[in-house]
Every structure is written in C-alpha cells, then in structure tokens.
Amino acid sequence: MEKPFTNPFRPGAGHMPPYLAGRTKQTQEFQKLLEQTIVTKNLVLTGLRGVGKTVLLDTLKPIAVNAGWLWAGTDLSESTSINEETVALRLITDLSVVTSNIIFDRQIVRTFGFKRDETLIDTTLNYEILVNLFKDIPGLISDKLKGILEFVWDCLKRQNIRGLIFAYDEAQTMADHTEKEQYPLSLLLDVFQSLQKKEIPFMLVMVGLPTLFPKLVEARTFSERMFRVVFLDRLDEQDSRDAIVTPIQGENCPVKLSEESIRLIIDISGGYPYFVQFICKEVYDIFVQQHTGGQNLRAPLDEITRKLDNDFFAGRWARATDRQRDLLTIIAGLPNADDEFTVQEVVEEAKKSEKPFSASHVSQMLVSLTNSGLVYKNRYGKYSFAVPLLAQYILRQLREKPQQQKLF
Ligand SMILES: Nc1ncnc2c1ncn2[C@@H]1O[C@H](COP(=O)(O)OP(=O)(O)OP(=O)(O)O)[C@@H](O)[C@H]1O
Ligand SMILES: [Mg+2]
Secondary structure, three states: OOOOOOOOOOOOOOOOOOOOOOOHHHHHHHHHHHOOOOOOOEEEEEOOOOOOHHHHHHHHHHHHHHOOEEEEEEEOOHHHHOOHHHHHHHHHHHHHHHHOOOEEEEEEEEEEOOOEEEEEEEEEOOHHHHHHHHHHOOOOHHHHHHHHHHHHHHHHHHHOOOEEEEEEEOHHHOOOEHHHOEOHHHHHHHHHHHHHHOOOOEEEEEEEOOOHHHHHHHHOOOHHHHEEEEEOOOOOHHHHHHHHHHHHOOOOOOOOOOHHHHHHHHHHHOOOHHHHHHHHHHHHHHHHHOOOOOOOOOOOHHHHHHHHHHHHHHHHHHOOOHHHHHHHHHHHOOOOOOOOEOHHHHHHHHHOOOOOOOHHHHHHHHHHHHHOOOEEEOOOOOEEEOOOOHHHHHHHHHHHHHHHHHHO
C-alpha cells in the first residue's frame, strides 16, 4: 500500500523545509569562497529571525566536504565567550571531532617475551592530546591557540585536505568583556587573521542575527575586510510560491491550493520562510480535516494569523515593558517601519502621539530594545526591527485593543 501523504511543512528552528526555496545566489557566494587557496575572505551569513540561516548552513556543509574541506563547528551561546579560555577550548573541542582519527605519531614498541613481538601504537589528534598540547605551549591564550591550530594544519596538509572550516551558528551571542579584561571575540578574530596571513587555509563561517557583523567590526575593524557578508532576505514572490507549492505537488497529496489561497499565503507570510512553513502547515491540516482537498476552499487566514501571533509574537511582546511597547507602537506607525528608521524619525512621529519621547530617551530605549533582541542598529547607525513583520503584529494588537478592553 502506498504510504499516506503526511503534512510536509516544517515550521521550527533549524528544521529542514520540505523544499528549500531560493538561496542559489547565496550558495554560489559560498562556493566561490571554497575556491580560495589562500583564505582572505570568511563568511558572515546573517538575517532576521526565522529567515533560514540555520537550514542554509546545514546545506553548505556537504558542499564544503565534497570540495575537500573539513567542517567543524557548533551552535554558540553566551557561555562560549565567558572568557578567552572558554572560546579556545570550544575551538579545540570542535576541532578534535574532525581530527580524532588523524594519526600524527606512530611508534613501534618492541616487546620481548616468549616470542619477540612488535606492536604499533598510533597517537591521534584527539581531544586529550590537543588539550595537553594547548597547556604545554607557553604564552598568552592566543599564542597557545595559534600554536595548536598550526600544529594541526601541519598534520592535516599531508592528508590531501584542502582546508578546514569552523562554522558557528548563533554567533551574535559572542562578546568581549572589557570590564573583566576578557576579549574572547577579538581573540577569535585575531587568531584566524594571523593563521590566514600565514597561508593556513582555515576559514570562519559565522551565522547570526543582523547584530553579528556590526559586533565583529566593533571588536576588530579589520573584520570589515575579513568577511564577505551574505544577507538572507525574505523570499521573493516566485520563491515563496515554490516553497508553498512544491511540497504538495505529489499525485497522492490530498491538498491542492487554489491560486487565491497561494496568493494570500504569500501576502500574509511576507515571504518570510518561517511564516511560510507555519501558515502552510496550518492550512494543510485544516484542509485535510475538511476532506475536500481544499481546491475550492479559502484558507481561514485570519484564524491562522491569530495563532501565529500567539505562537511567535506574543511571547516577545510580553517581555517588553509598557514604556517600550509605547515606543514600539510609535515606530510601527512609521511608513518605513519595515525598513530602516532613525532616532529623529521616531521622535517626530512620537510628537503626534500623546506620549512624546525625547531624542536621548529614544536612543536609550533603542539600546535596551536591541539588547532584548527586538531591534538592531546597522553599521550606518540606523535601526530596524529584528523580528520580521513585527510592525504589522503591533498594528493588529492596536486594532484589537478596544475589543479586549470591552471584555473587562
Ligand atoms: N529557503 C527556504 N524555503 C522554505 N522554507 C525555509 C527556507 N529557509 C528556511 N525555511 C524554514 O523557515 C524556518 C526557519 O528556518 P531557520 O531555523 O533556518 O531560520 P534561522 O534564520 O536560523 O532562524 P533564527 O534566527 O531563529 O536562528 C524553518 O521552519 C525552515 O524549515
Ligand atoms: Mg538559526
């Protein structure tokens, strides 16, 4: 019997979608970087929440491996960059995963007993060996780390390996800590720059929210030149359509979407991949339950939007203070709320409301909103919402408010 067709859509952090739409250009950019024999450019892959950074990164790994690169890395968190030693040990841990089978020393041990015998003892680049080496190398943490990485490359280059990629997701969580005189982020950048100058083909791939690249530049201005920044944006109309339609194209798929439904999904999702998956998953379930195949049904998108509001936005909104919500509401009213805005524009808009804000107050609050991940400041000092379609959500809340008040 043919397997029943199940809901193919995958809304969720890091879940590979049934069809990865678009992203050809970004993949090609990465492939170009893989052609470098001397690494002068590393990759920053950046974009808003849920735009598809993690799943794209997952598809880059096999491409790199096929091109002869080794791939090490993991998700970062604040705890990685507590101090310089934690970041060094992080790198060594990730490195050891890919090098633990590589033999760097082979000793013949002769045993004389009843029968003369010889045993081969191999020493591999495993975690223990690397950490001991790290401890034995004199100097600062950066000298030790460089020493280890150079040593590892000496062993790797005999193995027909093109280079090694260190790929880090959630890299925006890294930071220097001036107050404690600990500079783990700068250390990472310094070490890679120094190795690359020595023509050691180790490449950094850093993935994270739009705060990432400004953070790297702030830590080390040479990051400007050290990274190619690939910005993942929402999907365009055609790619959104493919993301919606391709997964349900199979003959045995019980759901067919009308042109009107497809258009509505594109419109409401704004082409943001997470929203596409979320809405499609809901629509699919509803249509299947109605047993009609959905061809002539109209998706109940108002209800689905409400569910999205609860699942995706409400938690983030609830964490904002009342005053922050006032400011966010003012920003949502700007015609360029979905784009970039300046402090001055917010101040002007606030004057129209009953709750005006001074410029210094706006600046101050934008800093705290940046820290809580709701807005971010780009390199040119302009701000944007860090959560896709946040403005529309806020405006929806505003419209619903009078009704809610009536309830109480
Ligand atoms: N190109 C794409 N086409 C279709 N769906 C996609 C695409 N990229 C991502 N998705 C879907 O979008 C959702 C979010 O993807 P992912 O977790 O990779 O985003 P992210 O940018 O890493 O988010 P975050 O900033 O929260 O880490 C997942 O459900 C994924 O299946
Ligand atoms: Mg991610």
